[in-house]
Amino acid sequence: MAKFKYLAAVILAAGLTGMLASTAFADAKFESFIQSLWPKAKASGISRDVFDRAFAGITEPDPTVLKLANEQPEFTSTTSQYLGKAVTQIRIDAGQSMKSSEADLLSAIEKRYRVDRAVLLAIWGMESNFGKDKGQMSVMRSLATLLYSGRRKDYARNQYIAALKILQSGIVSPQNFTGSWAGAMGHTQFVPTSYLSFAVDWTGDGKKDIWNSSQDALASTANYLAKAGWKNDRPWGWEVQLPTKFDRALIGRSNWRPVAEWVKLGLKPARGGNFGAPKADAFVMVPQGVEGPAFLVTRNFMAIMDYNQSHSYALAVGHLADRIKGGQPFVGSWPNVDYDLTFNQRVEIQTLLYRRGFDPGGTDGRFGARTYEAILGFQHKTGLKLDGTPTVALLERLRTGS
Secondary structure (H helix, E strand, O other), X not given: OHHHHHHHHHHHHHHHHHHHHHHHHHHHHHHHHHHHOHHHHHHOOOOHHHHHHHHOOOOOOOHHHHHHHOOOHHHHOOHHHHHHHHOOHHHHHHHHHHHHHOHHHHHHHHHHHOOOHHHHHHHHHHHHOOOOOOOOEEHHHHHHHHHHOOOOHHHHHHHHHHHHHHHHHOOOOHHHOEEOOOOOEOOOOEOHHXXXXXXXXXXXXXXXXXXXXXXXXXXXXXXXXXXXXXXXXXXXEEEEEOOOOOOHHHEOOOOOEEHHHHHHOOOEEOOOOOXXXXXXXXXXXXXXXXXXXXXXXXXXXXXXXXXXXXXXXXXXXXXXXXXXXXXXXOOOOOOOOOOOOOHHHHHHHHHHXXXXXXXXXXXOOOOOHHHHHHHHHHHHHHOOOOOOOOOHHHHHHHHHOO
């Protein structure tokens, strides 16, 4: 037993020494990498003093950033799972309370930017729990980590220069320059490039302060959505009931048409009544397959997606906004989508859809609205039954291309 303990201690000590040496090497390499960012920063007009203060004390990558980058719930969950966590009664109640307490502010912002106040509240609630969870991670360390490793290098390359420009403006100090793992900041989680392009000084104090001023943050978000194409004469969309003999080949964003035309094709709001906005362009979306709830979404839905490129996120924002206004839960039930496919088979289906000219929205093995649209497109082109279901048989047909 004594020999075993001694041997174990030796092995453990050797392992720890190796780990420490590896960490030291990684730290030195990371610090050298940060210094390699200086030429581009200098060419972008950043002073050496700002650059040095921005990265002061940042000596190693943040492993939490890489972990969270691969676990974004809006991209790793099914739509129904994501909605269950995003549109909660607590968040609905808080949004309704804010709608009342901030009525004057929201009315003024809505009047100027023509963006639905409930949508602003929904984004505020989704992004930071109405200012309670704005993120405490170092923006510069997060962006440096994403630049150093991971799959978000292209994103981080533009963001770190924008972040340095924000610091150079003096609006925030490096010590207080905090946000999410992706460098999203403030009440409504603007990434640095969005801040530079869309942030506004609503309060008139000379600062576009999305960190400490909910007024500036909400107005900035309204400005963002307005520039992204939001029109206040139409909603984001509706849950719909498709007619029994509906042509599923019409599902997807390749089939934009006025709401009035969809009415002629037999679409009805799932809860009855009328759509309104008859001239607004819209397309039919099935975020969890053709057996699940269907939605008729307008260009406003795409404006929300401009804010976050996830159908689940945009649907959650729209639905939370409706619930804040007193709307009801969705009518349709969400189907089980645990298909009998391995992860590699799921990725191969998406990859082959791309090759056949149908965009599945990614090759990550996760099926969402774009993948179902792509499957339906392939099935329509090849004369298959339009069930939109990913199966081994579908994979075989994709392999043959017919």
